[in-house]
Amino acid sequence: MTDARPTVAVIGGGVAGLAVAWRLEHPAAAGTPVPAVTVIEAADRVGGNLRTEVDDEYRVEWGPNGFLDSEPATLELAKAAGLGDEILRSSDLARRRFLFVRGQLREIPTSPGRFLASDLFSLGAKLRICSELFVPGRRDLGLAATRPETDETVWQFGARRLGAEFADTMLDPMVRGITGGECRRVSLAAAFPRMVDLERDHGGLFKALVALGRQRRREKRAGGTGGPTGVLTSFRGGMTSLPDALARGLAGEVLTNHPVSDLEHSDDGWRIHCGDRVLGPFTAVVDTAPAHAAAGYHPDAEAREILGGIRYNPLVVIGVALRREDVGHPLDGFGMLTPSTEDRSLLGVLWTSSIWTDRAPDGTVLLRAMCGDASWLDLDDAEIMRRACAELDALYGLRGRPLRHWVFRHRRAIAEYEVGHLARLSALDQAVSRTPGLFLSGSSYRGIAVNACMKEAEPTAARVREHLTNLGGDRP
Ligand SMILES: Cc1cc2nc3c(=O)[nH]c(=O)nc-3n(C[C@H](O)[C@H](O)[C@H](O)COP(=O)(O)OP(=O)(O)OC[C@H]3O[C@@H](n4cnc5c(N)ncnc54)[C@H](O)[C@@H]3O)c2cc1C
The missing domain is CATH 3.50.50.60 (FAD/NAD(P)-binding domain)
Incomplete structure (x- = not known):
């Protein structure tokens, strides 16, 4: 029939x-x-x-490291496909994130008190960030699809609302880490539409934070979950x-x-x-x-x-396994990103074995470094490893040689909007x-x-x- x-x-x-x-x-x-x-x-x-490379007890991601559990469609499809018991939440440590700024790893503050005490920003930048409350919202937001002259880059948005130092220190590495791209080119409305909505609906980011905090508390009191916070999530077998x-x-x-x-x-x-x-x-x-x-x-x-x-940006992803005692740094967090002002070859390093409990055997650590320099694509693995290890040594103090390594070349990794x-x-x-x-x-x-x-x-x-x-x- x-x-x-x-x-x-x-x-x-x-x-x-x-x-x-x-x-x-x-x-x-x-x-x-x-x-x-x-x-x-x-x-x-x-x-x-x-794609997840499985090598003995190591699981190394070729592409995405995970996804936030705040998008219902992803969890719904994963469960429908039979992965309900395979869903793996990242460890609590993964909430600590670091930037390599002025030659040193510095933690990104997550509370007002820590922000004031942090040495991530200069005093002038802190004052400028606080003054965001008084920066008027743009009136022509949300029109980028029909009036391209109203579109602005992520950097322009950050500098306008929070100051140039914030845009250089926070947004530049964030955009490099997410897209391998350049925050002075990426469209805010296309890549981060939620930011446009927050400014349009609340008149500014701090005002939006306050309003959303209130809304979450109300929802919690009414018996809800308290809103979409988003925990980094993967699967026991890896993203594959x-x-x-x-x-x-x-x-x-x-x-x-x-x-x-x-x-x-x-x-x-x-x-x-x-x-x-x-x-x-x-x-x-x-x-x-x-x-x-x-x-x-x-x-x-x-x-x-x-x-x-x-436009598509290139990325070289380098997985490196080391004995725990061969790394000077405690690796107590998600990992680090580097702003372009630091002039380092690595865009960032994820501390994979700290994010996920089952990606490397006991007594070892697994790091996943990313380089956005197109010239690395044509180097052989040995040269990529030599350069990556020199950077990792400068960052974390390596005392021994890698136990294993993996090199994944993405000529056109991620679209840059x-x-x-x-x-x-x-x-x-x-x-x-x-x-x-x-x-x-x-x-x-x-x-x-x-x-x-x-x-x-x-x-x-x-x-x-x-x-x-x-x-x-x-x-x-
Ligand atoms: C290194 C890296 C890290 C990332 N990290 C994250 C992360 O942590 N979190 C996150 O959410 N996202 C991340 N991403 C982005 C994520 O990978 C993408 O969102 C997702 O994979 C896109 O899926 P897709 O199906 O659109 O494209 P793809 O995964 O590119 O799939 C497209 C498919 O089309 C096939 N194809 C190409 N040409 C043809 C043709 N002519 N005929 C037939 N088939 C063809 C390809 O072989 C491929 O299988 C990362 C990406 C990379 C590269």
């Missing part, structure tokens, strides 16, 4: 693609028609950036558990080793070329491959140009509307984090369902 259901191809088997496929196969409303879904992935495995479980739970085919090279539309639907193989026709296609890949085969010329213009990104997405939406039945989704567009991809999956699936319904429901 032939399958008369509409067919949907999902290009890219990263978390974004797998989550869209899962949502299409598991609609929330009973009775919603389910299309036949095929996931088409270029690599020989699913997961994209989510999430895509592996999602892929296992799909009813449709998951084709690996199928790099899409062309997309073609005709009266009977979409045909997808993977080198010499042609798949389809499909009633609809959701493309979740990174924008730079989609730029190579998207059928609309204007869309190709916009997709190709989305440069200022003007939202306006470019509006133009992209226009261009994509000329190719009905072809949808774009994933971390290149409206959120770079795992949580953002998981959250976007349902609205994307809903748009696909609407398209299928408009075409006539059950038609193939």
Whole structure:
């Protein structure tokens, strides 16, 4: 018997693609028609950036270290995929975070008292930060998608509200740590829309903190959880558990080793070329491959140009295992980030074995360093390790040689949403509307984090369902 259901191809088997496929196969409303879904992935495995190297008792992440448990969609999908008992919360130590500033590790203060006592900022900067309360809110916030001249960089926002020293010391390393990018280029509205909402809704950040604190206390008194705080979370088997479980739970085919090279539309639907193989026709296609890949085969010329213009930053991730007694520093926290003013090659170092209790054998520590210098991509592993260990020695005082190491090169690691990104997405939406039945989704567009991809999956699936319904429901 032939399958008369509409067919949907999902290009890219990263978390974004797998989550869209899962949502299409598991609609929330009973009775919603389910299309036949095929996931088409270029690599020989699913997961994209989510990949955990298991080496004896070491678990080293290739990409994301974890996600915050404040996004319900991620936990919901993880549990639905059978990972309820695998969810692993980070240790309490992970709340202590450090910056390498003026040649020294300094803890980021988390309370007003600690902020006043901290030597992270000069006295002038502390006064300027406190005066944020009196900085008027901008009136033209939230318009970046239609009026690009109102968009501002993360640095501009920080300097305007909290002063240049705050922007250089806190925001610069934070943006480097999250995107491998440059806070003087990244659009606040595109990368951190919540900040725009806070300023617009409350007139300033301190005012927002006070209002949100009040709201949390009210919710707690009413028996709630006290609001979304967000604890860094992963899985016992590492981040790879999430895509592996999602892929296992799909009813449709998951084709690996199928790099899409062309997309073609005709009266009977979409045909997808993977080198010499042609798949389809499909009633609809959701493309979740990174924008730079989609730029190579998207059928609309204007869309190709916009997709190709989305910047990606390189990252080299270096895992280093050492005997505990060979590291001078107590590593009592999450790790550290370095502002660009410090002129160090490492963007930051995560103290992985302090964040997670089961990532390295007893008596050893596991560090995960990141370098954003593109020239490191072409060095051999030995030279990368020599340079990384020299930096780690300067930072933590190494007394012995690494027991093991891992080097992961990401030529195009994470999309950088440069200022003007939202306006470019509006133009992209226009261009994509000329190719009905072809949808774009994933971390290149409206959120770079795992949580953002998981959250976007349902609205994307809903748009696909609407398209299928408009075409006539059950038609193939
Ligand atoms: C080093 C690093 C650290 C990170 N740390 C964090 C973190 O701590 N927390 C967090 O939330 N996020 C983090 N991220 C971001 C996170 O990895 C992304 O949010 C997430 O992986 C994006 O998923 P995606 O499916 O959109 O893209 P990807 O993971 O890139 O998946 C896209 C998939 O498309 C496939 N593909 C590409 N071209 C084609 C083609 N032509 N045909 C078919 N398939 C194709 C790729 O092989 C890939 O599998 C990090 C990223 C990196 C690189």
